[in-house]
Amino acid sequence: MRRLLLMRHAKAERVPGKSDFDRALVERGRNEGDRVAADFAAAGVRPDRILCSSSRRTRETLALVLPHLAADCVAELRRDLYDADAHDLWRAFNGTEGACVLVIGHNPAIHELAMSLAASDPEAPTFGGGFPTSNAALFAISDESDKARFERLFTR
Numbered sequence: 001m002r003r004l005l006l007m008r009h010a011k012a013e014r015v016p017g018k019s020d021f022d023r024a025l026v027e028r029g030r031n032e033g034d035r036v037a038a039d040f041a042a043a044g045v046r047p048d049r050i051l052c053s054s055s056r057r058t059r060e061t062l063a064l065v066l067p068h069l070a071a072d073c074v075a076e077l078r079r080d081l082y083d084a085d086a087h088d089l090w091r092a093f094n095g096t097e098g099a100c101v102l103v104i105g106h107n108p109a110i111h112e113l114a115m116s117l118a119a120s121d122p123e124a125p126t127f128g129g130g131f132p133t134s135n136a137a138l139f140a141i142s143d144e145s146d147k148a149r150f151e152r153l154f155t156r
Contacts (some may be wrong), residue, residue: 049098124150
């Protein structure tokens with residue numbers, strides 16, 4: 001059984017005329033992202049692999065997360081995750097090794113994949129209210145059937 005931790009990047013600035021790809025985190029985002037990452041560690045959730053969109057706000061979110069993880073955790077920046085959809089994120093997870101994989105990405109893909117995985121677990125939240133910045137959802141993925149079991153929601 002593998003675990004998938006889906007995290008939406010922390011809160012970022014909105015500056016007219018600035019490229020979406022280059023948006024930086026705001027102070028609130030830095031605080032919330034760090035707090036959620038600390039919650040991972042406190043709960044004993046220790047990803048051994050991270051797949052992270054290469055946008056500025058996801059890289060800055062990754063920088064907040066890394067101090068809370070084991071030193072041997074492997075992080076991979078991926079440009080293809082910036083414009084990814086839920087299927088792309090799922091393929092990226094399935095195409096990488098790791099017992100616990102953290103994916104740091106963007107909506108709507110993070111939200112849609114969380115909803116899709118939650119649909120196979122009657123105990124999971126529906127995520128109908130959206131997937132806010134800095135939030136993360138942890139799923140256990142069955143090796144045999146790709147069925148998901150919701151484990152926990154980390155909120156800002």
